[in-house]
Amino acid sequence: MKAIVVTDEAAGTAGMMLEDRPEPEAAGNDVLVEVHASGFTPGELTWPGTWTDRIGRDRTPSIPGHEVAGVVSALGYGTRGLSVGQRVFGLAEWTRDGTLAERVAVEARNLAPLPGDVDFTVGASLPISGLTAWQGLFVHGRFEVGQSVLVHGAAGGVGSMVTQLAREAGGYVIGTGRAADRQTALDFGAKEFVDLDNGALEDIGGVDLVFDVIGGDIGERSAGLVRAGGMLVSIAGPPEVQPKEGLAVDFVVEADRSQLGEIVQRVRDGRLRTNIAQVADLDDAIAAFNPTERVRGKTIIRLRP
Numbered sequence: 001m002k003a004i005v006v007t008d009e010a011a012g013t014a015g016m017m018l019e020d021r022p023e024p025e026a027a028g029n030d031v032l033v034e035v036h037a038s039g040f041t042p043g044e045l046t047w048p049g050t051w052t053d054r055i056g057r058d059r060t061p062s063i064p065g066h067e068v069a070g071v072v073s074a075l076g077y078g079t080r081g082l083s084v085g086q087r088v089f090g091l092a093e094w095t096r097d098g099t100l101a102e103r104v105a106v107e108a109r110n111l112a113p114l115p116g117d118v119d120f121t122v123g124a125s126l127p128i129s130g131l132t133a134w135q136g137l138f139v140h141g142r143f144e145v146g147q148s149v150l151v152h153g154a155a156g157g158v159g160s161m162v163t164q165l166a167r168e169a170g171g172y173v174i175g176t177g178r179a180a181d182r183q184t185a186l187d188f189g190a191k192e193f194v195d196l197d198n199g200a201l202e203d204i205g206g207v208d209l210v211f212d213v214i215g216g217d218i219g220e221r222s223a224g225l226v227r228a229g230g231m232l233v234s235i236a237g238p239p240e241v242q243p244k245e246g247l248a249v250d251f252v253v254e255a256d257r258s259q260l261g262e263i264v265q266r267v268r269d270g271r272l273r274t275n276i277a278q279v280a281d282l283d284d285a286i287a288a289f290n291p292t293e294r295v296r297g298k299t300i301i302r303l304r305p
Contacts, residue, residue: 001021006045006062007061026076027077028079030105032073032074032075033068033104035303036070038101038301038303039125039128040064049094063101065098066091066099067091068088069123082113088111090110093106102303109257111257112260112261121302124301128253130260130272131263132235135251135254136233136251137166145170150174150209150210151185152212154184154193155188156213159185160273161272163190164189168266168271176195177195192204208229215240219239226243230243231243231246234248234250235253275297275298277296278299288301
């Protein structure tokens with residue numbers, strides 16, 4: 001089968017290659033998915049699981065990509081809950097070959113049914129961004145109706161999902177980003193916007209929840225904005241500075257079938273929009289992941305019509 005592979009961590013996306021790889025097999029509790037669309041996060045090329053297996057052994061050449069939408073083509077021994085021919089979407093494991101390939105083996109529990117009225121490209125754009133936003137807000141952030149939420153990168157893949165979910169759940173959203181992102185963040189539901197290059201972050205006052213996708217200096221400054229009893233939730237690594245009277249937590253997104261169901265239902269109802277910037281074929285994937293100018297939104301690779 002055709003697949004994108006990586007062998008050199010230092011090369012990043014420039015080191016991607018399109019090759020023929022052996023067909024995967026569905027182990028116990030797996031399903032084999034015929035991939036129709038795949039999502040990729042450039043940051044995964046810095047994750048240990050891309051390069052080594054669970055006990056630290058080199059596993060290159062490895063296939064990146066962890067978001068998938070497709071059709072179940074085979075079941076592993078003992079697999080339940082899904083059936084051959086079923087449309088599905090979800091997350092592939094971090095330490096196994098991923099979804100930038102014509103087929104991928106995935107644990108069945110990591111997938112959810114994809115309704116027939118949701119396009120495969122949309123389905124592939126949801127798992128990481130949607131689950132990260134959901135878990136950061138409702139599981140780790142303990143979001144409550146009426147709270148104020150500061151969302152860094154509010155026009156990005158994760159940030160736009162956080163903005164929409166928080167707004168729908170009754171939150172007052174303040175988005176941040178570059179000046180060119182202002183209108184996009186407001187269109188997704190932010191009530192205010194702070195230009196991180198030119199605006200004064202501290203001028204917004206206190207908030208109940210900070211959702212940080214940036215880290216570094218921005219994360220440190222954001223800790224001072226958390227009100228008493230509030231939360232700083234980070235996906236950019238452990239926060240360097242703790243809120244004085246609040247809590248800080250960092251987390252890694254996990255697959256969850258029920259949460260995927262909640263997310264895709266909101267897409268069907270028109271309550272949640274994806275932020276897809278471009279769709280490319282597998283043959284053009286390497287160029288798509290090495291753009292010559294900034295891409296505002298997610299890149300999805302379409303493998304089948």
